[in-house]
Amino acid sequence: MIPKRTFDAVIVGGGGAGLRAALQLARADLKVAVLSKVFPTRSHTVSAQGGITAALGNVTEDHWHWHMYDTVKGSDYLGDQDAIELMCRNAASAVYELEHMGLPFSRLEGGRNAGRIYQRPFGGQSQRYGGEQAVRTCAAADRTGHALLHTLYQRNIAARTQFFDEFFALDLVRDAEGYILGVVALEIETGEAWLIEARATLLATGGAARVFRHSTNALINTGDGLGMALRAGLPLEDMEFWQFHPTGIPEVGCLMTEACRGEGGYLVNRQGERFMPRYAPHAQDLASRDVVSRAIAEEIEAGRGCGEHGDHVCLKLDHLGAALIQERLPGIRDLSIRFAGVDPVHEAIPVTPTVHYMMGGIPTNLHGQVVAPVRYGPEEPVPGLYAAGECACVSVHGANRLGGNSLLDLVVFGRAAGEHMIEYLRENRYPRALPRSGVERALERLARWDRPGGDERVPRLREDMQRILQRHCGVYRREDLLEEGIGKLDAVGARLADAAIEDRGRLFNTARLEALELENLLPVARATLVCALARAESRGAHAREDYPARDDDHWLRHSLYFLAGDQLDYKPVRLKPLTVEPFQPKERSY
Amino acid sequence: MARLRLRIYRYDPESGAAPVMRDYELEIDPRGRMVLDALLALKELDDSLAFRRSCREGVCGSDGMNINGVNALACVTPLEGLRQPIEIRPLPRLPVVRDLIVDMSQFFQHYRAVKPYLINLDPEPENERPQSAAERAELDGLWECILCGCCTTACPSFWWNPDRFLGPAALLQACRFITDSRDQATDERLDYLEDRYRLFRCHGIMNCVEVCPKGLNPTAAIGKIKKLLVKRAL
Numbered sequence: 001m002i003p004k005r006t007f008d009a010v011i012v013g014g015g016g017a018g019l020r021a022a023l024q025l026a027r028a029d030l031k032v033a034v035l036s037k038v039f040p041t042r043s044h045t046v047s048a049q050g051g052i053t054a055a056l057g058n059v060t061e062d063h064w065h066w067h068m069y070d071t072v073k074g075s076d077y078l079g080d081q082d083a084i085e086l087m088c089r090n091a092a093s094a095v096y097e098l099e100h101m102g103l104p105f106s107r108l109e110g111g112r113n114a115g116r117i118y119q120r121p122f123g124g125q126s127q128r129y130g131g132e133q134a135v136r137t138c139a140a141a142d143r144t145g146h147a148l149l150h151t152l153y154q155r156n157i158a159a160r161t162q163f164f165d166e167f168f169a170l171d172l173v174r175d176a177e178g179y180i181l182g183v184v185a186l187e188i189e190t191g192e193a194w195l196i197e198a199r200a201t202l203l204a205t206g207g208a209a210r211v212f213r214h215s216t217n218a219l220i221n222t223g224d225g226l227g228m229a230l231r232a233g234l235p236l237e238d239m240e241f242w243q244f245h246p247t248g249i250p251e252v253g254c255l256m257t258e259a260c261r262g263e264g265g266y267l268v269n270r271q272g273e274r275f276m277p278r279y280a281p282h283a284q285d286l287a288s289r290d291v292v293s294r295a296i297a298e299e300i301e302a303g304r305g306c307g308e309h310g311d312h313v314c315l316k317l318d319h320l321g322a323a324l325i326q327e328r329l330p331g332i333r334d335l336s337i338r339f340a341g342v343d344p345v346h347e348a349i350p351v352t353p354t355v356h357y358m359m360g361g362i363p364t365n366l367h368g369q370v371v372a373p374v375r376y377g378p379e380e381p382v383p384g385l386y387a388a389g390e391c392a393c394v395s396v397h398g399a400n401r402l403g404g405n406s407l408l409d410l411v412v413f414g415r416a417a418g419e420h421m422i423e424y425l426r427e428n429r430y431p432r433a434l435p436r437s438g439v440e441r442a443l444e445r446l447a448r449w450d451r452p453g454g455d456e457r458v459p460r461l462r463e464d465m466q467r468i469l470q471r472h473c474g475v476y477r478r479e480d481l482l483e484e485g486i487g488k489l490d491a492v493g494a495r496l497a498d499a500a501i502e503d504r505g506r507l508f509n510t511a512r513l514e515a516l517e518l519e520n521l522l523p524v525a526r527a528t529l530v531c532a533l534a535r536a537e538s539r540g541a542h543a544r545e546d547y548p549a550r551d552d553d554h555w556l557r558h559s560l561y562f563l564a565g566d567q568l569d570y571k572p573v574r575l576k577p578l579t580v581e582p583f584q585p586k587e588r589s590y
Numbered sequence: 591m592a593r594l595r596l597r598i599y600r601y602d603p604e605s606g607a608a609p610v611m612r613d614y615e616l617e618i619d620p621r622g623r624m625v626l627d628a629l630l631a632l633k634e635l636d637d638s639l640a641f642r643r644s645c646r647e648g649v650c651g652s653d654g655m656n657i658n659g660v661n662a663l664a665c666v667t668p669l670e671g672l673r674q675p676i677e678i679r680p681l682p683r684l685p686v687v688r689d690l691i692v693d694m695s696q697f698f699q700h701y702r703a704v705k706p707y708l709i710n711l712d713p714e715p716e717n718e719r720p721q722s723a724a725e726r727a728e729l730d731g732l733w734e735c736i737l738c739g740c741c742t743t744a745c746p747s748f749w750w751n752p753d754r755f756l757g758p759a760a761l762l763q764a765c766r767f768i769t770d771s772r773d774q775a776t777d778e779r780l781d782y783l784e785d786r787y788r789l790f791r792c793h794g795i796m797n798c799v800e801v802c803p804k805g806l807n808p809t810a811a812i813g814k815i816k817k818l819l820v821k822r823a824l
Contacts, residue, residue, distance in 0.1 A: 038642070038644050038650075038652065039652075039694070039698075039737075041650070041651065041736070041737055042642075042644040042645070042650040042651060042652045043644075043650075044644075044645070046645065046649055046650050046736075047645050047647070047649055047650070056717075092717075095718075096716075096717050096718055099718040099719060100710075100714045100718075100719065101707075101708065102707060102708030102767075102770070102772070102773075104726065104729050104733045104770070105718070105726075106723075106726065107721050107722065107723045107725075107726040108723065109722075109723035110723075114722065114723070115720035115721055115722045115723070116717075116718055116720065117718050140733075143649075143734060146649060146734065146736070147733065150733075154706050154707035154708075155707055157702055157706065157707060158705075158707045189687060218644045218645045218646065218650065219643055219644060219645075219646055220644045252622075252647075254647045331649070334648075335647060335648075338647075338648070338666050338668075339622075339647065341622065457634075457637075458637075459633070459634045459637075460634075501637055502636075502637050502638065503637050503638040505602060505604050505638065505688070506604060507602075507603060507604055507687065507688055508640050508687055508688040508691055509640075510633075510637075510640050510641070511633075511637035511638065514637075
């Protein structure tokens with residue numbers, strides 16, 4: 001048997017959602033362990049730039065219900081309205097709570113609200129249900145994610161949360177009755193496997209945009225929690241919806257925050273034309289991300305792209321002045337100089353739509369409980385298992401996430417999951433007997449990479465998969481392209497059996513880690529293509545050339561993907577909010 | 591394509607062999623590429639090469655290492671302009687786990703020692719605690735630290751007293767909370783820092799300023815703490 005540690009709760013992932021949940025549990029004096037494959041402040045939350053959206057009304061009049069309307073509309077009506085109400089209603093208190101924790105928000109200067117939290121305009125945010133642009137996104141310069149992640153980590157230090165840094169979770173442990181009893185994890189430094197037993201487990205493993213070739217995401221975003229869920233027989237929801245952020249630096253993928261446009265920047269094509277007003281007359285450059293990304297793709301397609309190959313457009317900031325850029329967008333200036341070779345104070349930044357965010361994920365309810373169609377209905381909680389953050393699909397983002405709603409999702413549903421876990425732990429006081437088989441399967445995952453194999457290598461397989469997704473599942477999708485993509489991905493999957501690593505070391509074997517990550521990426525890639533092929537409509541970020549219209553009669557529903565036999569299932573969108581009237585689906589324009 | 595020459599510190603504790611500097615040649619177009627790109631390309635040829643990486647854009651602090659004698663983040667160090675062979679070693683003075691991976695326990699122990707969190711015992715107001723834009727501006731240059739360890743492991747005072755001198759990163763963090771107008775524990779923080787080793791081993795050598803990939807100035811932060819201590823003593 002492998003060494004074992006026992007906790008009340010285990011949290012897999014040390015980003016914003018995991019740390020927010022951990023804090024809730026630690027403050028309730030429960031024994032909580034946070035497992036993270038990197039030191040927690042290396043998690044991808046740190047890369048979030050523009051801000052966290054909440055209707056504080058510090059700059060312009062605001063109301064959470066207006067934020068809710070924008071989020072429902074932004075989701076192209078695929079978001080669950082009960083979850084969206086919960087998130088928008090709790091946004092202000094969540095932001096104030098972060099401020100109380102010490103988050104160094106930028107502050108307003110002068111005026112009635114001097115000294116209050118600085119807010120900036122962001123895409124898709126309006127006053128009075130589609131009226132004037134709202135100023136709603138709370139920011140710490142353009143490093144809001146850094147500020148948020150470090151603050152949450154620091155609060156967890158104060159709360160004495162137990163951290164297992166550089167531990168890689170291999171698989172969930174599940175008993176015959178379906179209870180989740182913890183995880184088997186690899187201690188990266190020693191190469192030793194541990195059983196981390198807990199009565200409640202939270203997956204907070206973040207996104208998986210590394211299934212694509214060009215992504216704004218960190219190299220660690222490999223969908224590890226998604227792989228674990230699929231292998232445990234659980235479904236993934238809405239995996240066809242991947243957000244292309246309009247402004248990533250071509251090739252390298254570094255994100256140029258939407259705050260660039262929020263602060264007054266705009267996009268231009270080859271002719272120097274500000275083209276967004278043609279696509280979104282009202283919101284223009286601050287239309288929702290799917291709209292702006294498609295506009296850029298069309299400009300490029302029409303031969304109006306910039307640069308030698310006409311393969312990007314340009315983001316103009318130079319009219320804003322050096323002082324504003326230095327105060328509000330210092331990180332952007334730094335990234336642009338380093339990675340695009342362009343100082344935005346003087347020149348426009350080359351940008352192109354780049355995969356940024358996974359709207360889908362592990363299905364959960366409002367309490368962060370993972371739900372699946374097991375016996376009675378489509379949303380039966382899996383006892384002992386929770387998910388929050390980008391790896392989860394609650395679903396507040398539906399078919400397209402609004403900027404600034406991701407950090408909000410992390411803290412609101414991280415906290416909600418933590419709260420519910422406390423309750424669950426009170427009701428389930430005693431540990432259940434551990435099944436032997438669950439542990440053995442996880443250990444076999446490790447042992448497989450210790451054996452000599454064929455000629456295939458992990459980096460090559462990963463690259464082939466990324467090229468397939470990039471080419472066959474881009475901003476625009478089409479049936480024949482998707483079908484072809486699935487065929488090619490099948491071939492990559494078949495080659496995995498012949499893959500081997502050369503590094504035989506036990507200590508800090510990063511080759512083995514990358515192999516284990518690939519085993520998580522591949523089923524996520526597969527789920528994406530299968531769901532995208534099935535959804536015969538265009539909604540939010542999922543744009544089908546062959547089905548250009550949204551089809552509410554047939555497709556106002558969530559996809560559920562199961563690994564066994566590529567099985568698809570569907571469940572209805574929750575159109576009924578908690579307390580307010582529903583927002584009925586209508587045509588979406590900006 | 592150009593042929594790039596690298597010399598990399600290799601150490602595998604399981605082999606029983608002493609660390610060696612191994613030479614590599616790599617076909618890579620260095621234009622616009624970073625040291626991390628070269629390491630990732632090398633890893634495809636030799637998967638046993640071990641190093642940490644995450645964000646690949648200089649914001650997470652994973653890939654601090656010593657490149658041609660200077661501590662830096664591999665992901666934001668351009669290949670162009672580097673003297674060849676490019677010599678890459680782990681961050682100095684910390685125990686090496688494997689290849690370019692160091693054990694950062696000591697570094698984080700010092701970080702935790704300065705209580706890197708806001709201390710304010712007042713009841714929480716209904717909305718935000720006010721802080722003027724000017725008070726907030728005092729935090730600029732302090733809160734952006736990414737804990738990469740480049741500064742602390744470049745500091746001769748840390749090399750001599752790694753267990754007792756807190757090092758520039760932890761002291762910068764201490765200054766971040768001392769400076770925050772919302773924090774109420776300044777005296778307690780200063781009491782802890784008023785120590786021959788913890789703070790006063792800093793001799794203003796300024797290696798930390800030289801190497802910080804975020805352009806921060808820990809020496810100035812340490813100077814500020816020293817000034818506050820003098821002021822308090824008077």
